Amino acid sequence: MYKHTSFLRSNEIVQDLTVMTSSKTSAFFVKISITIWFIMLQLCPGQPRAELGTTPNIKHIVVGRCYAYVTLLSDSPRYDCEEIWRQFEEAVARQSSCNVTVEDYSHMFNAMPEIWPCDRFLFWSKTRTLMHSYAAVFRHFWTLEDTLVGYMFNDLVWCGQEEDSGFDFNSCPKWSVCRNHPVYSLWRQASQNFAEMACGNITVLLNGSIANAFNRKSMFGSVELDSLNPQRLDYVNIKVVTNPDGPHVESCTQGSIVDLIQILRSRGFHWTCTDDDQTLRILQCLQDPKQSSCQTQANGL
Ligand SMILES: *[C@@H]1O[C@H](CO)[C@@H](O)[C@H](O)[C@H]1NC(C)=O
Ligand SMILES: *[C@@H]1O[C@H](CO)[C@@H](O)[C@H](O)[C@H]1NC(C)=O
Numbered sequence: 001m002y003k004h005t006s007f008l009r010s011n012e013i014v015q016d017l018t019v020m021t022s023s024k025t026s027a028f029f030v031k032i033s034i035t036i037w038f039i040m041l042q043l044c045p046g047q048p049r050a051e052l053g054t055t056p057n058i059k060h061i062v063v064g065r066c067y068a069y070v071t072l073l074s075d076s077p078r079y080d081c082e083e084i085w086r087q088f089e090e091a092v093a094r095q096s097s098c099n100v101t102v103e104d105y106s107h108m109f110n111a112m113p114e115i116w117p118c119d120r121f122l123f124w125s126k127t128r129t130l131m132h133s134y135a136a137v138f139r140h141f142w143t144l145e146d147t148l149v150g151y152m153f154n155d156l157v158w159c160g161q162e163e164d165s166g167f168d169f170n171s172c173p174k175w176s177v178c179r180n181h182p183v184y185s186l187w188r189q190a191s192q193n194f195a196e197m198a199c200g201n202i203t204v205l206l207n208g209s210i211a212n213a214f215n216r217k218s219m220f221g222s223v224e225l226d227s228l229n230p231q232r233l234d235y236v237n238i239k240v241v242t243n244p245d246g247p248h249v250e251s252c253t254q255g256s257i258v259d260l261i262q263i264l265r266s267r268g269f270h271w272t273c274t275d276d277d278q279t280l281r282i283l284q285c286l287q288d289p290k291q292s293s294c295q296t297q298a299n300g301l
């Protein structure tokens with residue numbers, strides 16, 4: 001969603017990258033790096049705030065984002081933002097804070113049907129920062145955060161309480177201690193809808209610097225993968241990306257990614273897997289040019 005707030009800026013990145021590949025002077029490179037660095041800082045997401053209470057002003061934020069999305073960012077059918085909020089409130093407010101199921105959100109999701117074009121779906125796990133810059137550069141990619149529901153609820157915290165306003169603004173439980181955490185249930189359903197809609201070619205960004213890059217407990221491994229439909233998909237294109245200076249723990253032929261490929265095979269998906277995507281490497285080096293393997297890249301330009 002951060003790429004939306006910096007629409008014009010992401011155009012700048014694309015232009016700057018074009019300049020970069022056609023220019024060999026290091027002065028250019030430095031100037032461009034700084035520009036992009038600056039943009040990257042703005043793209044960086046905040047820390048999750050699971051131990052805090054419901055985000056203050058949540059109603060204004062959610063309804064405001066909904067109007068911004070519907071009015072400024074999409075030419076989608078008219079959504080009724082007030083109605084979506086009403087259904088959200090109905091699901092969460094005045095419930096005990098660990099007792100909101102996926103089904104409780106069904107009226108809200110019914111109020112916001114979404115359709116996305118094929119070949120644009122980007123999935124990711126443990127690569128959030130890089131995913132944001134990748135999606136910002138290649139603007140045709142769609143992540144969950146580009147959908148209406150993702151855009152409206154990104155980075156927010158909420159939970160109910162039985163009296164007062166219906167929301168607990170003082171504290172919310174962590175995901176791990178709840179069976180039916182209100183935030184988890186919403187993201188679970190949103191992720192499932194997103195994966196069920198996926199069609200054409202999809203891209204999956206995984207982090208090869210950690211063990212279990214493909215983790216069956218992650219949202220991708222536990223919800224999205226099972227919701228992908230081999231009949232709707234042409235290719236699952238996996239991109240494994242490690243930190244420039246390592247560690248290099250997993251790859252297309254090593255570790256949990258082999259398990260992922262096995263699952264894809266057995267379910268009849270076509271797939272590809274890449275370990276050394278050049279574009280991703282350049283993006284990483286722009287984010288952190290001091291890494292020693294990036295120095296070599298810079299000299300080579
Ligand atoms: C949880 O919700 C269900 C149905 O909404 C309700 O019957 C049950 O009493 C609730 N449990 C708690 C602990 O609030
Ligand atoms: C991989 O995960 C580690 C640990 O969470 C993180 O520090 C690193 O930035 C991630 N790498 C990429 C390429 O996203």
Ligand SMILES: *[C@@H]1O[C@H](CO)[C@@H](O)[C@H](O)[C@H]1NC(C)=O
Binds near residue numbers: 119201235237272
């Ligand atoms: C889909 O992915 C396959 C395999 O990576 C590639 O050959 C093909 O060109 C892609 N098609 C589109 C429309 O991007």
